Amino acid sequence: MKIPISTLSLSACLLLSACTLGPDHVPPDTIDTTQLRYQDGWQPVPADSWAASGSWWTAFDDEALSQLVEQSLKANQTLAQAEARYRAAEAQWRQSRGARVPELGAGLGATRSGGSDRSTASQYDARLQVGWAPDLWGRVRRTIEADQAGMQASAADLAAVRLALQVAVAESYINLRALDRQQEILRETLAGYERSASLTRNQYQAGIVARSDVIQAETQLQSLRTDLYDLQAARAREQNALAALLGVAPVQLSLAEQGTLPAVPTLPRSLPATLIARRPDVVAAERQVAAANARIGVARTAWLPDVTLDLWGGVQSGSFSGLFDAPARVWSLGPSLAQTLLDGGQRSAALELAVARHEEQAAFYRQTVIDSLRELEDVLATLQILGEKAEQQAALLQLAEENERVANNRYRAGQVSFLEVVTAQNITLAARRVAVDIHAQRLAATVQLAAIIGGGWDLEDPVIQSVLGE
Template sequence: MKSFEQMSGLGRAAASTLLMLLLAACSLEPTYKRPDSATPAAFKEAPVSATTTDAAATPLPASEAGTWKTAEPAEEAHRGEWWTIFGDSTLNDLEKQAADANQNLKAAAARVQESRALTQQARADWFPSFDAGFGPTRERLSPASQFLPNDTHVPTQTLWRAQVTAAYEVDLFGRVSSNVNAARADQAQSEALFRSVQLALQADVAQNYFQLREFDTQLSLYRQTVTLREDALKLVERRFNEGDINELDVSRARNELATARADAVGVARQRAASEHGLAILLGKAPADFSFPETPLAPVTARVPAGLPSALLERRPDIAAAERAMAGANARIGLAKSAFFPKLDITGAFGYESTTLGDLFQWSSRAFLLGPFAGTALTVPLFDGGRRKANLANARAKYDEDVAQYRQQVLVAFREVEDNLSDLRLLGDQTREQSDAVNASKRAEHLSQTQYQEGQVAYLDVIDAQRQTLQSQLQLSHLAGTQAVATVNLIRALGGGWGDVKADVGSGDGAQAQQVAKQ
């Protein structure tokens, strides 16, 4: 039968163990709640009803057009290959090349791997660490340590040891858990930033592609203009040789022809720079990439105006800002835990002997339970205000991240409104500009006819030709701007929508995309 002292000792041990478990379960981390942000009831620029060329996207009823709820990032949702709504196989191929070879995307994928490694490193603190060691120690103890007179001779000796050591920090007051939560939030933020880089790359490729084709349209217009100016110069020279006009008209015709050729060279220079930029996005050297000249056709794809709020919620930059808040919240708990005791449990077991041959004898076994140096339980007393300053810093960082999150949401609202208004007004402007092109062509035809009949001066013909060219260039620019605005709206909404499916690619780009899904 156990003695009363034994029973009391077991009770105290059990009580101590229970107390440590309770303290380990007690976290000082504040309860995280996503802060509210100002949200309008509907998009101001969203039309009441809309149609779309994308069969996968279903327009909302007019009563629900443009409405949405509070933004709650859901960046894990699959967005699909949104650029396929343009029905352009060349663009589809360029997007795949960029996903496979773009270096910025590879760097973002590497940052995701870094964050995952840091999370695993933080999680390791939940478990004890074990180390094994073997080797001799040459030592001479002092007489005082052996409770001998000061003049006693203590011989020097060699002590061989082979032992396993263990160390474990009890998760008192949630210090380890808060650190893990912060690392997990950082990892989620890194993955959201990867998706942001990925979406930005996809949008940049599409925008650069449409801009390049806009330059091709302008080059085509300038070639047509040069041909017309050459024909006009021949006409003027013939009339000059016949004595119908003076040399001034000939000089004017030659000036207009040279100007058109110079302007064409200027557009070609801009096109070359745009082509080089597209090559870099595709992960290629400009010398290894050439894009055939392809004039831009008007973009007919339309993003549904009655967009559900889930599209805005999936913006990866908003998700990254929200995860930054979660990490800052966890670090407040980590800073608070520094005010409370810290418990480290250590121990060692193995063999030690004065001779190597007797090292692994059973009688040579030894163990140590407790700290190798210092104490197991450390209680902070005074540090000159360091812990208080760290806690104030953690709280201020959280407040900063809250403000940045709300600002990011507002920026997202503005970007959606900007591009909705761009598309709406660009449609009206394009229709008016088409009328202007038709009117200028008619005026040019009439001026040429009247000049041949001697009714108007050649200056009137030049003016009409200039108006026609400028109207056509402006219409071409509007077409390019409309295509880019469509891409920008999709980017502002966080990518694709509806049930659009994406095929899994191959190579490094597919691996980078897989990083974001895991």
């Protein structure tokens, strides 16, 4: 079949005149993230570096922690939801891309018609049809751009959920081990208190001390036993919370007590400031700005006419068998133009809505960057101050232990009452427990630092190596 030259010329002109409406995406300006108060040598890195995050939890050198984190990544249901959302966003992007391709359809039909002034007749036809809407104004291209940015934002959200899960597991594990260490301290102290109580009873029987000293020693001993139950209850709750993060029933998780906490990782002095570029939430916010920007272009195309090209060809016959013998061949080709003339201001409102949403997302992105920098400064200040506090607490503990030894010796010599021993013992116990709390806080702050900079400070990361000039 022959297609008119004028129709082909019109189609070619439509394709050549295609353009893309709307502004191209430019990341919004934000605050300077290279200047920090509590850490020198930090520098920003490329915006896609969050995807290169390593297994930051291995810096704690704790095999049990590593196993728990890996297990949580396989069974946590919150993570499964985020993965499903990403697959949906990816499917939406593929669906938008499909609009660029002409639609091909096939049909086979049969009709029977007649009337009072004509005989009844049958008509059979078979056809192939191609329909295509040229993307003259960039509506499809902008839609694809928006959905692609949305898919990238969903991927960043997935990374954020994964990182939040890792952090939650690490923090819960640290709390669990801190409770284990607190219980160990109480048991060790309990043994010392029992020795003191036994000594006091012996001295009372020998007539050296008063009955009040025995009562005081036994009261102190019983109080410590009660505190131990509180720690056991807290540990049970923490283990149950950890089981929920792993996606298992509490009965399926049983962690043996461990009286030591992981060591606080030594951070490199030139730790790069990967927070702004590496954090998944910052990446997601920037991608949402890009998506909103593309939707402005989509809204602008509503003011321009829609053009479609339809081509179909087929065969017709008065009998079904005739379709395969010598049928009549028919075809049709032609463009169609559709333009909305009056819509009551809907298009204007849609454009204003798209612009407002873009401004909203840009402001959200800027605020996310500001909050990220604040969180970074907070955790760096916390680590620095806790490091100094740990040193002072170690000195306090050493003095408390020495004071307790002196008080015990003076009590055995009959120089002081048991009240002085009780006071010294309580000071030592409190100092030991505070030292554990400080250590746990330093570990938790280190975990938070890993989260704030997007998942780690692995110096083998090629992105970080490029920042450090290695």
